[in-house]
Amino acid sequence: MNMLEVKDLRKRFGDNEVLKGINLTLKKGEVLAIIGSSGGGKTTLLRCLNFLEKANSGEILVGGRSVYRATEGEKPEVTPEAQLSFGLVFQQFNLFPQYSVIENLMLAPKLRAKRKTTQGERETPEAIRERAEKLLATVGLSEKANAYPCQLSGGQQQRVAIARALMLSPDILCFDEPTSSLDPELTGEVLRVIRSLKSSDRTMIIVTHEMEFARHVADKVIFISDGIIEEQGTPEEVFGNPQSEKTKAFLSAGQKV
């Protein structure tokens, strides 16, 4: 079954149509890399999936269940469950500066446990802390648990942001150019962490300019240009034997740099 299915997703800003009908599917455990030149709509797609923007029309299904379905002139409310089926790691990290690393991880889960509407068993603060400590170990930052974001390097901040997103156990974790605002020598540690997260039950979407990374980590690659999927396939297909002229031009321009 498809973990994620996106059907004819469209997004306009004013009369600028930025997403012109995106269709894609993703199986559980798959990693999707989205590539494409700047302004193509990659960020907007991730923002629509995370409901930071509401698509004007189209449908989003997670695990076969429709979580968002808009028709022209009618945008639905986003339920908390729909929101939590996605997680997003931002280019600019967006850690909460007044909280220590471990508090950044625990804040949202604690609030969720406190909310009255939560059904089933409430996670205890001890259980939340235990999970946070485990995830910090996963991203290699156990010794920074009590540091504040301003005391960390960009790469470390991004790893914290990844762990923070994982605390909510999203079905699909999205990354928007997670290394683009980092110094080159710090991109490696973040990409290594993302690669290490790859597992049979973690579905991920990564917008990236790191072609090597996309080639080796992704199961699927799509090339977006001007709000449409110009090309999609396995890394071998897209990188090795691109069909569209635009993809060829984009890839060869990348190689020259």
Next chain:
Amino acid sequence: MEQFWKITLDLCVGFGETLKIFFITLAMALPLGLIISFGSMSKFKPLAFLTRGFVWIIRGTPLMLQLITVYYGPGLVFKQMLFTAPMAVYITFTINYACYFSEIYRGGIESITKGQYEAGQVLGMTRRETFFKVILLQVVKRIIAPMSNEIITLVKDTSLARVVTYYELIYFAQRYTKNAGLLWPLFYTAVYYLVFTAILTLLFRWLEKKLDYFKA
């Protein structure tokens, strides 16, 4: 010398009245200012427009005029006083300062990047949770300096209350001029204001230090 201590103590009572205005105004205007700032930032345009218009009027007219209007106004219109002097003072000061605070809050709130709100949203936090758990403390850190200015101004503005017969520190001192021909108690009141604003300054410096542990 005995007279000096007697007057010092008497002025302390007057200063107590001054402090009453100060603390009551602060306690009510700090939260009210936040509500007004929400109004002025509302996406519902008529509300934002009305709120900003109101803030413009309050900030654009002298506090003394507002005091006189609230205290004597109802008497002129309804032939009946509506408020006692202390009530008129507390109401007017609260509204006046809430409007000033609201503009400071608004500046602080609007200076927080939208990434902080978006991070809260994608982590499943409600807008309310995001505001109170994430945004507010960052706003507080950013507005300490303009807030401390405004609050120190409030200490001195309390002296305006005497125009509606609220007996505060300056009024107490002037009684000595009128009744005993003594001028020095009036100048002596400056010491009270200075000591109190010094304490406030230290308090704000402490708060600033306390929030120094993070960058926002």
